[in-house]
Amino acid sequence: MTRYLLQRLLGFVFVILVVSFITFFLMWKTPGGPFDETNMPLEPAAKANIIAKYGLNQPFYVQWAKYMIAAVHGDFGYSFKYPGQKVTTLFFQYWPNSLLLGGLAVLWSFPLGAVLGIVAALHRNRFLDQIITVFALITVTLPSFALAFFALAIFAVDLRWFPYGGWNPSGDPKTLVLPVIIFGLGTVGSLARYMRHGMLDVLGQDYIRTARAKGVSRTKVIVKHAMRNMLVPIVTIFGPVLTNAITGSAFVEEWFVIPGIGHFYLDSITNRDYPVIMASVLIIAVILTLTYLLTDIAYTILDPRIRLT
Amino acid sequence: MSSHISRTSSKMVLTRRQMLKVLGASGATAALVACGAAAPAATATTAPTTAPTSTSAATPTSASTTASATAPAATATSAATATSAATATSAALKNSGGKLMPADAAPLNQQVYQVSGAASPGTDGQITGSVYDRSGISDIYDIPLTRIDHDFNIVPGAATSWNISKDGLTWTFKLRNDLPWSDGSGNENADDFIATMQHMADPATGYDFTWYWDKGAGNIKNFGEALAKKVPVSQVGVSKTDEYTLLVQTSEVTPYLPRMTIYYMPFNAKALKAHGPQYMTNPATCVSSGPFVVTSWSPTRFEAAINTKAAPDVMPYIEKLTAVPYQNAFQAYQAGQIDSYGVTTAADIETVINSPTLSKQATPDVGDFRTDYYFFDVTQKPYDNKTFREALGHLLDRVNIVKNIVRPILGRPAYGFLAPGFPASNEEALKNIQTYDPTLAKQLYKQSGVNVSNLTMTYRNDNPLYPAICATYADAIKTNLGINVEIKSLDGKTFTAETLATPSIPFGCVSYGMDYLDPSDMLGVFKGSKEGGRHTWNNTQYQQLLAKAGPMTQEPERTQLYQQAEKILTESFAFIWIYHRTLVNLWKPYLKGPGFLPGKVNTNPGWAWPGLGAFDPYPSSFYISNEVLKETRTIV
Missing domain, CATH: 1.10.287 (Helix Hairpins)
Incomplete structure (x- = not known):
C-alpha cells in the first residue's frame, strides 16, 4: 500500500x-x-x-x-482581468459558491439517482423501468445550458416563480432552487442508469440466487447482499460526481450568474487571464487526481478482493 | 507510473474510462447543439431612425454649465396613471441625498436602476486592464472634461469653457470649482486631470487605449514619447495655471479635441497615489465626484449608490445601480430584472416586433455610427488584383441582406463607411460605386485574369448576424463566379491578432464604431497598418488628405477633404461596405428624465448613445416613475 x-x-x-x-x-x-x-x-x-x-x-x-x-509556494499571481486582485483571493471568493451549489446538487441528486436506478432494476422491463430509463436518458443527453435556458424561460420569465439568475443564498434562497436542480439533473440520470446496470448485474450473481434459495426474503437480499456489493460502483461514479461538484459547472454558473469557479474559469479563458487559467487548471487537476486516488483506496476498503499494487 | 487495480471479480464494475464515456456523452451533445447556426430572419420591418448632425469641427467655444439641477416636470401621462398612494408619497419626497424627487417619481425603494453587464471592477476607462472591458455601470464616478448630449453636441462637463491659443496648440479649459470628492478631500481639479493623463502615459501602467491620446488622434504633446520612455511623464502636455485652469498642449493643431475629452475622466489624484488605480473597486477607498459611489463589487455583481456629497446638479435621483452579467439579458429584461436591453439578434428582434408590449418599448437609435464591412489584405494574392476585388464587391447584395437578415430596424445598407448623420457622411455621392451587379462582377472576374477555386472568409464572432450574412455573400460568389468560399469564425482577440499579423486575414468581416465624433476617428481606421491603422491597404493620397484635413478648422473645406478620402477608400474596393448598424434598445416605460426625450438626431424616445455614463449629462436626471407600480419588477 x-x-x-x-x-x-x-x-x-x-x-x-x-x-x-x-x-x-x-x-x-x-x-x-x-x-x-x-x-x-x-x-x-x-x-x-x-x-x-x-x-x-x-x-x-x-x-x-x-x-x-x-x-x-502558494503564489498564483495577480489576475490580468481584475488588476490588483490576487488569484488566490478571487479563487476563495468564488469557490464557496461552487461548493454550495455542487454540495446541494449532490445532496439531492445522488440519493435520488441511486434509488431510481435500483427501482428501475427491480422493475426490469416494466413500465416504471421504462419511465425511469427515458427520464435518465433525457437528463443525461440534454446539456445543462439548454436545461438552464428552458428552466429560466419557463419558471423565471413566464411563471415568475423564481428569480432570473442571481445568487443570494442567505437573502433569497429561491435563487438556489433552479441552479441546484439543473446542476443535479445530469447526476440523477447518469447514476440511475449506472445503478440499474449494476443492480441487474448483482441480482444475476450466484450468491444472490443462493440466498433466495435458502429462503432469505427479497428485501433482505437486496438490502444486505445486493446493496453492499453495489458500493463499489457507487464509489466509482461518486468520484467524478464529487469532483464535478467541487470544481463547479461553467454552464450552470454562467447562466444563473453564480460567482463560482466554473464561471471564473470560463471568463479567464475569454479574457486571456493567464494566471487565473493556470491556477484553475492546476487546482482542478489536483482535485481530480486526489479524488481518483481516494476512490482507489476506497475500493480496497469496500471490497477486500481488490488489491492496490 | 500508472496504477493497477486488480480485482478477482470485476465483471460487474464498469471501468472508470467506460463510465467517463457515459458522462461525456452529455458534453458532446452540448457541443453539437452549440455549433448550430443561427437562421436568418425573414421579413422587413420598420425603418431605422437617423438624421444628419452638424459636420463642423469642434471649434473653441465658451459655454455655461448646463447640467440640469432642476427636477423634470412630471408628464401628464405618467402622473395620470400613477396610483394615488404613490403620488401622495412622492409629492414632497426627497431621496437620501436630499434631492427633491419629481412629482411622478416612484417610492425610493423602487429607485434602483438594474442593468445587465460585465461586473468588471473597472469603474473607469483608465482602471481596467482594457478600456473596452468596463462594467455596465462604469464611468459615473467623476465628471469628464466635456460631455456629449443626445443631439451629439459637445457640452460642458468639468470644464465650463475652453479656448485655443493663436497657434492652435494650447487649449485652456476653465474648470468648475464646485465638484466635491466624496471623501471630503477637496474638489475635482486640474491636478486630478494632470495625474490621470500622466497615469495613462506611464509605461508602468500598461494602458491599452494610448492611440486615442497619441499622435494621429488626440496629439497630446509628448504622450507617445512618455509611453516609449523617451521623456518622463511629467513632460506630457498637460499642466495648470491655477487649481481650476487646465492647459492641454498638442503637438499639432487638433480642433476636435473637445470632442475627444468626453473620455477624459479624472482619477482622484490623492487616491490614485495612495491606493493605485484600483481604488474605486474597493468601497472602502472609492472616491467619487460623480453621481454615484461604488458600494460593493463581486465578479458577478456590481453595485453603486447615490453619492450624497455630490454637487447639487450632479446629485442623481436614482438611489442605487446594479450590474449583473446575465447570460441572456433579453430574458432577464422580460423577467423584470433589468430595466434596459440592447437588442442585437434577429431572433430577439423578431420577438420584439411580434410583441405588442415590447415593440412599444423599443427605440432605434444611431448608436456609435457603427459600420460592418468586409476587408481584403491587398498584399496577398489574389486580393492584390483590384479588378478581382471589384468583381467580389459587386456581388454583395446589401439591400437584400438588410431586408432579410439584418432587418431594417437594426440597420441600413452601407454605400460608404460614414453612416448618414455622421460628420462628412456622403452617402448619395458613393451610392453608385459598390453597386450590386452580378453581370458586371462576372465580366470583371474574367478581366482580372484571376482563376481561383477556393477562398476563405473569416468573421469576428461578435455579431450574431455574421453567419447568415457571410453565408449569403459566399453563396453569391459561388453562384456567380464558381468560387467555393469557406466561412471561418474567430473570437475577438484571435481575430484581431490575426488581422494585425503578417500575413493578415486575407478576406475578413468586422465592424467599427466611433470613439469620438469626427471623421478623423472613423477614417483613421484605414490609414494603413504601418501607420497605426487596422488594415494593409495603404494609399498615399488618402493619407495626405487625412493629414491635411485633421488640423483644419475651415468648413466646408475640411468636410470636403474627408469626403474625397472616403471616395478613394470606397473606389479601392479594398473594403466592401455591408450595413450601418442601428441600435435597438428596450427601455421600461417607467424610466423618465430628459435623456429619454426624443432628440434631433435620435428622434425616438429613449436614452441614446453613449447611455449611462459620465459622457452625457443624463445620469443625474433620470428616475423611476410611479408607472413602475403597474409592472412586475424584481429588484435583485
Missing part, C-alpha cells in the same frame, strides 16, 4: 507538471493577450509596456518555470 501511494504521489507530480506545461504552451500559442485591440491596434510602445508589465516578454518556458515555482 505504501509503495502504491508513493508511486501515485510521483505520478501525481508528473501529471501536474505535464498538465501545467501543456496549458502554458497552449496559452502562449493562442493569439491575443491580456489587452484589447478590438477597435484599433495597439501602438508598439503600448504593447511593449503591457507585455513587460505582465512579464510576457520572456520565453514561455521561463515564464512557466517561474510561475510553477511561485505556485509551489
Whole structure:
C-alpha cells in the first residue's frame, strides 16, 4: 500500500507538471493577450509596456518555470482581468459558491439517482423501468445550458416563480432552487442508469440466487447482499460526481450568474487571464487526481478482493 | 507510473474510462447543439431612425454649465396613471441625498436602476486592464472634461469653457470649482486631470487605449514619447495655471479635441497615489465626484449608490445601480430584472416586433455610427488584383441582406463607411460605386485574369448576424463566379491578432464604431497598418488628405477633404461596405428624465448613445416613475 501511494504521489507530480506545461504552451500559442485591440491596434510602445508589465516578454518556458515555482509556494499571481486582485483571493471568493451549489446538487441528486436506478432494476422491463430509463436518458443527453435556458424561460420569465439568475443564498434562497436542480439533473440520470446496470448485474450473481434459495426474503437480499456489493460502483461514479461538484459547472454558473469557479474559469479563458487559467487548471487537476486516488483506496476498503499494487 | 487495480471479480464494475464515456456523452451533445447556426430572419420591418448632425469641427467655444439641477416636470401621462398612494408619497419626497424627487417619481425603494453587464471592477476607462472591458455601470464616478448630449453636441462637463491659443496648440479649459470628492478631500481639479493623463502615459501602467491620446488622434504633446520612455511623464502636455485652469498642449493643431475629452475622466489624484488605480473597486477607498459611489463589487455583481456629497446638479435621483452579467439579458429584461436591453439578434428582434408590449418599448437609435464591412489584405494574392476585388464587391447584395437578415430596424445598407448623420457622411455621392451587379462582377472576374477555386472568409464572432450574412455573400460568389468560399469564425482577440499579423486575414468581416465624433476617428481606421491603422491597404493620397484635413478648422473645406478620402477608400474596393448598424434598445416605460426625450438626431424616445455614463449629462436626471407600480419588477 505504501509503495502504491508513493508511486501515485510521483505520478501525481508528473501529471501536474505535464498538465501545467501543456496549458502554458497552449496559452502562449493562442493569439491575443491580456489587452484589447478590438477597435484599433495597439501602438508598439503600448504593447511593449503591457507585455513587460505582465512579464510576457520572456520565453514561455521561463515564464512557466517561474510561475510553477511561485505556485509551489502558494503564489498564483495577480489576475490580468481584475488588476490588483490576487488569484488566490478571487479563487476563495468564488469557490464557496461552487461548493454550495455542487454540495446541494449532490445532496439531492445522488440519493435520488441511486434509488431510481435500483427501482428501475427491480422493475426490469416494466413500465416504471421504462419511465425511469427515458427520464435518465433525457437528463443525461440534454446539456445543462439548454436545461438552464428552458428552466429560466419557463419558471423565471413566464411563471415568475423564481428569480432570473442571481445568487443570494442567505437573502433569497429561491435563487438556489433552479441552479441546484439543473446542476443535479445530469447526476440523477447518469447514476440511475449506472445503478440499474449494476443492480441487474448483482441480482444475476450466484450468491444472490443462493440466498433466495435458502429462503432469505427479497428485501433482505437486496438490502444486505445486493446493496453492499453495489458500493463499489457507487464509489466509482461518486468520484467524478464529487469532483464535478467541487470544481463547479461553467454552464450552470454562467447562466444563473453564480460567482463560482466554473464561471471564473470560463471568463479567464475569454479574457486571456493567464494566471487565473493556470491556477484553475492546476487546482482542478489536483482535485481530480486526489479524488481518483481516494476512490482507489476506497475500493480496497469496500471490497477486500481488490488489491492496490 | 500508472496504477493497477486488480480485482478477482470485476465483471460487474464498469471501468472508470467506460463510465467517463457515459458522462461525456452529455458534453458532446452540448457541443453539437452549440455549433448550430443561427437562421436568418425573414421579413422587413420598420425603418431605422437617423438624421444628419452638424459636420463642423469642434471649434473653441465658451459655454455655461448646463447640467440640469432642476427636477423634470412630471408628464401628464405618467402622473395620470400613477396610483394615488404613490403620488401622495412622492409629492414632497426627497431621496437620501436630499434631492427633491419629481412629482411622478416612484417610492425610493423602487429607485434602483438594474442593468445587465460585465461586473468588471473597472469603474473607469483608465482602471481596467482594457478600456473596452468596463462594467455596465462604469464611468459615473467623476465628471469628464466635456460631455456629449443626445443631439451629439459637445457640452460642458468639468470644464465650463475652453479656448485655443493663436497657434492652435494650447487649449485652456476653465474648470468648475464646485465638484466635491466624496471623501471630503477637496474638489475635482486640474491636478486630478494632470495625474490621470500622466497615469495613462506611464509605461508602468500598461494602458491599452494610448492611440486615442497619441499622435494621429488626440496629439497630446509628448504622450507617445512618455509611453516609449523617451521623456518622463511629467513632460506630457498637460499642466495648470491655477487649481481650476487646465492647459492641454498638442503637438499639432487638433480642433476636435473637445470632442475627444468626453473620455477624459479624472482619477482622484490623492487616491490614485495612495491606493493605485484600483481604488474605486474597493468601497472602502472609492472616491467619487460623480453621481454615484461604488458600494460593493463581486465578479458577478456590481453595485453603486447615490453619492450624497455630490454637487447639487450632479446629485442623481436614482438611489442605487446594479450590474449583473446575465447570460441572456433579453430574458432577464422580460423577467423584470433589468430595466434596459440592447437588442442585437434577429431572433430577439423578431420577438420584439411580434410583441405588442415590447415593440412599444423599443427605440432605434444611431448608436456609435457603427459600420460592418468586409476587408481584403491587398498584399496577398489574389486580393492584390483590384479588378478581382471589384468583381467580389459587386456581388454583395446589401439591400437584400438588410431586408432579410439584418432587418431594417437594426440597420441600413452601407454605400460608404460614414453612416448618414455622421460628420462628412456622403452617402448619395458613393451610392453608385459598390453597386450590386452580378453581370458586371462576372465580366470583371474574367478581366482580372484571376482563376481561383477556393477562398476563405473569416468573421469576428461578435455579431450574431455574421453567419447568415457571410453565408449569403459566399453563396453569391459561388453562384456567380464558381468560387467555393469557406466561412471561418474567430473570437475577438484571435481575430484581431490575426488581422494585425503578417500575413493578415486575407478576406475578413468586422465592424467599427466611433470613439469620438469626427471623421478623423472613423477614417483613421484605414490609414494603413504601418501607420497605426487596422488594415494593409495603404494609399498615399488618402493619407495626405487625412493629414491635411485633421488640423483644419475651415468648413466646408475640411468636410470636403474627408469626403474625397472616403471616395478613394470606397473606389479601392479594398473594403466592401455591408450595413450601418442601428441600435435597438428596450427601455421600461417607467424610466423618465430628459435623456429619454426624443432628440434631433435620435428622434425616438429613449436614452441614446453613449447611455449611462459620465459622457452625457443624463445620469443625474433620470428616475423611476410611479408607472413602475403597474409592472412586475424584481429588484435583485
